[in-house]
Amino acid sequence: MAKHRGRGFATIEYPTGMNQNGDPSQAWIKLKPDGRVDVFSGTVDIGQGSKTVHTQIVADTLGVPYDWVTMDNTNTDSSAVCTGTFASRGTFIGGNAVRLAAERVRERILDIASKELEIDPSDLEIADGEVLAKGSPQKKIGVADVAGAATYNYGELISGSSTALKPFADVDDATGQVEIEPHSAISYAACVADVEVDDETGEVTVLKMVQVYDVGRAINPLLVEGQIEGGAIMGLGLGLLENSYPYYPSVDHRGGEFGAYLGPAFADLPELDNVIIENPSADGPFGAKAIGEMANNAQPPAIANAIHDAVGVWVTEMPATPDRVLAALKAKAEPRRDGKRVIFDEQLSVRTVSSNGGEGYWGVEP
Amino acid sequence: MRLTVNGIESEISSPPLTPLLHVLRDELDVTSPKAGCQQGGCGTCTVLVDGEPRRSCLTPVAAVDGASITTLEGVGEPERLSPVQAAFYEKYAAQCGFCTPGMIMAATALIDRKGGPVERDEVLEALGGHYCRCTGYVKIVDAVMAASRGEVGDVQDLPVSEAGEPSVEVHGSPA
Ligand code: FES
Ligand code: FES
Numbered sequence: 001m002a003k004h005r006g007r008g009f010a011t012i013e014y015p016t017g018m019n020q021n022g023d024p025s026q027a028w029i030k031l032k033p034d035g036r037v038d039v040f041s042g043t044v045d046i047g048q049g050s051k052t053v054h055t056q057i058v059a060d061t062l063g064v065p066y067d068w069v070t071m072d073n074t075n076t077d078s079s080a081v082c083t084g085t086f087a088s089r090g091t092f093i094g095g096n097a098v099r100l101a102a103e104r105v106r107e108r109i110l111d112i113a114s115k116e117l118e119i120d121p122s123d124l125e126i127a128d129g130e131v132l133a134k135g136s137p138q139k140k141i142g143v144a145d146v147a148g149a150a151t152y153n154y155g156e157l158i159s160g161s162s163t164a165l166k167p168f169a170d171v172d173d174a175t176g177q178v179e180i181e182p183h184s185a186i187s188y189a190a191c192v193a194d195v196e197v198d199d200e201t202g203e204v205t206v207l208k209m210v211q212v213y214d215v216g217r218a219i220n221p222l223l224v225e226g227q228i229e230g231g232a233i234m235g236l237g238l239g240l241l242e243n244s245y246p247y248y249p250s251v252d253h254r255g256g257e258f259g260a261y262l263g264p265a266f267a268d269l270p271e272l273d274n275v276i277i278e279n280p281s282a283d284g285p286f287g288a289k290a291i292g293e294m295a296n297n298a299q300p301p302a303i304a305n306a307i308h309d310a311v312g313v314w315v316t317e318m319p320a321t322p323d324r325v326l327a328a329l330k331a332k333a334e335p336r337r338d339g340k341r342v343i344f345d346e347q348l349s350v351r352t353v354s355s356n357g358g359e360g361y362w363g364v365e366p
Numbered sequence: 367m368r369l370t371v372n373g374i375e376s377e378i379s380s381p382p383l384t385p386l387l388h389v390l391r392d393e394l395d396v397t398s399p400k401a402g403c404q405q406g407g408c409g410t411c412t413v414l415v416d417g418e419p420r421r422s423c424l425t426p427v428a429a430v431d432g433a434s435i436t437t438l439e440g441v442g443e444p445e446r447l448s449p450v451q452a453a454f455y456e457k458y459a460a461q462c463g464f465c466t467p468g469m470i471m472a473a474t475a476l477i478d479r480k481g482g483p484v485e486r487d488e489v490l491e492a493l494g495g496h497y498c499r500c501t502g503y504v505k506i507v508d509a510v511m512a513a514s515r516g517e518v519g520d521v522q523d524l525p526v527s528e529a530g531e532p533s534v535e536v537h538g539s540p541a
Contacts, residue, residue: 230502
């Protein structure tokens with residue numbers, strides 16, 4: 001009876017930025033007369049940090065400091081529509097809504113600055129809250145002055161709005177079929193897990209996990225890391241502790257009381273290492289893809305693979321609870337037929353051998 | 367019964383077996399302690415009773431008659447965060463925030479008790495009964511260790527842009 005160590009990995013690809021038919025995210029942005037920026041967007045920040053990320057997107061798109069931007073994003077009276085914070089769409093779809101709205105505001109700022117400076121808008125740029133002539137930055141006007149001029153001289157409220165919505169798909173009248181792409185970008189990720197398996201108790205401990213995530217562009221690396229770590233521990237739970245209930249809230253799938261549902265606690269915390277890969281998306285704001293839902297997908301298979309590496313058995317149902325691990329160990333140790341030791345090991349026997357390149361010559365089904 | 371909550375003394379009129387959690391939230395309108403599981407399993411209702419962390423959901427108010435209670439409201443203010451709060455802010459140790467009140471109270475008690483740098487194992491033990499679904503705990507451990515070492519920036523220094531506040535003097539302003 002001993003403890004065995006093993007390592008496993010899993011890779012995933014994940015569709016992010018869900019936007020099918022008619023699920024928009026909207027944003028409306030206006031400038032105060034002193035240059036500060038009010039953003040009304042529908043995307044709700046549930047702690048993942050979309051409010052911060054969207055503020056960064058607006059500030060960078062406009063070329064103004066971060067703290068000039070006020071985000072009014074959870075006001076059910078005034079906020080624009082957002083289909084919701086789910087399906088890894090906060091940064092991608094909601095982020096695109098604020099980016100496109102900010103681009104329109106930027107155009108209006110440049111237009112009015114152009115009148116004030118008497119320089120063509122295409123020769124102007126905005127940085128750190130000032131509109132500058134490209135190549136001769138001494139010719140400049142503050143965004144605050146542009147906003148003031150718009151308000152008091154030109155009678156304009158500088159504003160811009162936008163909706164991130166993919167065009168509706170066509171229905172093929174003959175077949176009734178629709179061709180749509182539900183996602184907007186594919187993200188890739190991998191997890192490597194090191195585990196220790198106690199072959200007496202069946203207990204599995206995750207010692208270390210390395211997460212590698214392609215997020216397109218990490219607009220805020222700290223927030224990305226928060227998603228990766230939170231997802232990793234949730235994935236550890238799905239691998240070792242938690243039953244998922246696919247038909248929740250049906251009564252049979254509701255789970256028991258709080259204390260009967262095991263989730264990872266401080267004591268389960270393994271060593272974690274995170275790597276962020278930037279593989280930009282052509283459509284995401286500043287190349288960003290997403291890191292929401294995919295963060296807890298690679299760990300359960302990585303853990304199952306690590307268990308196999310450690311003790312040579314496949315636990316084929318998650319979570320890999322001690323009794324499942326013990327049952328698999330027992331099945332491996334016991335002869336399979338009539339007291340004879342007959343071993344069928346998926347790893348060794350995955351391929352049916354034939355003299356005919358995989359085809360059975362005599363037509364025998366394997 | 368009387369309770370001193372965050373330095374303010376009050377006469378309590380709830381029945382004696384009412385959980386302290388509900389006295390705080392419903393009678394005194396002190397809402398930082400959250401009602402999570404209400405069976406002692408998650409820790410988000412944790413408050414300090416005479417400096418010791420207690421699950422307020424399992425504590426009948428009569429059992430703490432006359433005690434001094436500290437909740438998150440009594441630890442710091444938005445303009446003056448406590449070191450633990452500041453570390454949570456800096457390290458991004460709160461996502462949805464539902465576990466945060468309990469985490470911060472337990473961490474505050476741990477650091478007060480230790481009076482110096484706390485190690486990772488001590489954090490895991492002291493916060494062991496606190497459940498967090500969002501963060502994966504990593505940044506919470508980082509934050510508590512940093513707070514105990516005083517490795518927290520001055521939190522009055524919330525990020526200020528280099529360009530400063532926008533000028534309010536505008537062309538053509540009637541002012
Ligand atoms: S609400 Fe008290 S421990 Fe969960
Ligand atoms: S931050 Fe959401 S439960 Fe801890």
